[in-house]
Amino acid sequence: MSGVDCVQALEHLADYLKRELTPELMVEVRQHFERCHECFEHAQFEQNFLMMLERRAARETCPEKLRSKILGMLRGEAEGA
Amino acid sequence: MAEAAAPGRTFDDEALPHLDALYRVALRLTGDASQAEDLVQDTMLKAYRSWRQYRPGTNAKGWLLTILRNTFINDYRRRKHEPVAMDLEAVEPYALDRDIHEVDPEGSFFAQIVDAKVLEAIDQLPVEFREVLVWSDVEGMSYAEVAETLKIPVGTVKSRLFRARRQLQAQLYAHAVEMGYIQPRESPT
Numbered sequence: 001m002s003g004v005d006c007v008q009a010l011e012h013l014a015d016y017l018k019r020e021l022t023p024e025l026m027v028e029v030r031q032h033f034e035r036c037h038e039c040f041e042h043a044q045f046e047q048n049f050l051m052m053l054e055r056r057a058a059r060e061t062c063p064e065k066l067r068s069k070i071l072g073m074l075r076g077e078a079e080g081a
Numbered sequence: 082m083a084e085a086a087a088p089g090r091t092f093d094d095e096a097l098p099h100l101d102a103l104y105r106v107a108l109r110l111t112g113d114a115s116q117a118e119d120l121v122q123d124t125m126l127k128a129y130r131s132w133r134q135y136r137p138g139t140n141a142k143g144w145l146l147t148i149l150r151n152t153f154i155n156d157y158r159r160r161k162h163e164p165v166a167m168d169l170e171a172v173e174p175y176a177l178d179r180d181i182h183e184v185d186p187e188g189s190f191f192a193q194i195v196d197a198k199v200l201e202a203i204d205q206l207p208v209e210f211r212e213v214l215v216w217s218d219v220e221g222m223s224y225a226e227v228a229e230t231l232k233i234p235v236g237t238v239k240s241r242l243f244r245a246r247r248q249l250q251a252q253l254y255a256h257a258v259e260m261g262y263i264q265p266r267e268s269p270t
Binding site: 014015018020041042044045046048049050051052053054056057058059060061062063066067069070073074077 | 092093100101103104105108118121122125126129130181182185186187188189191192194195196199200203214215217218219220221223224239242243246250
């Protein structure tokens with residue numbers, strides 16, 4: 001008997017989604033999700049949440065005005081040095 | 082520009098690609114656009130002046146975020162009205178869990194929530210949770226990188242991250258119900 005059970009799979013879920021498990025465990029956890037629908041849903045839930053965070057919260061960019069202000073400041077520093 | 086600490090790599094090469102991330106993190110820490118701009122500018126100046134201390138080949142984004150956070154703690158945090166310090170271990174991960182999973186097991190509702198609402202919900206987290214979540218889940222840093230820049234053990238990173246996510250999920254779920262994106266199970270009256 002190999003692989004992980006439901007309790008272990010859910011314990012590893014967060015690390016699995018961050019790809020911070022050993023390669024062997026990554027495979028075992030993935031295989032568990034492939035054969036267990038309930039755990040798969042949990043994984044899907046967390047993954048949808050994380051994808052949403054990445055998409056929605058990492059969209060803001062540094063305003064152009066600030067960028068050029070910083071560039072100007074760095075030039076000034078370089079000349080003054 | 083500054084003498085390169087890494088052969089061939091200037092400060093501009095290493096630092097400028099991270100301006101967007103620095104600005105986003107500054108916004109989440111200060112909660113205010115004009116303070117965020119000041120914070121990014123101060124950070125870039127300090128980073129430039131200590132460029133020689135940067136170890137080539139290490140994580141430039143992590144290095145810059147460390148400077149940004151130290152600057153925030155030393156010069157900005159006291160300017161801002163901070164919520165009363167709380168015992169973080171006493172913050173319970175929300176118990177809405179089962180409810181959400183029954184109504185929308187795969188969390189499809191997350192896709193319907195608009196950017197502003199997500200950011201607002203992040204900003205409402207206690208700062209210790211907020212920074213772990215932003216570092217890890219918004220800016221994509223590894224546990225080790227988060228632990229190093231925030232100077233807390235990896236175990237603490239994980240437990241704060243867990244609580245931060247639960248709290249955020251519960252808040253977004255409540256919002257989704259309010260907006261009618263999802264129908265809750267019949268509510269007790």
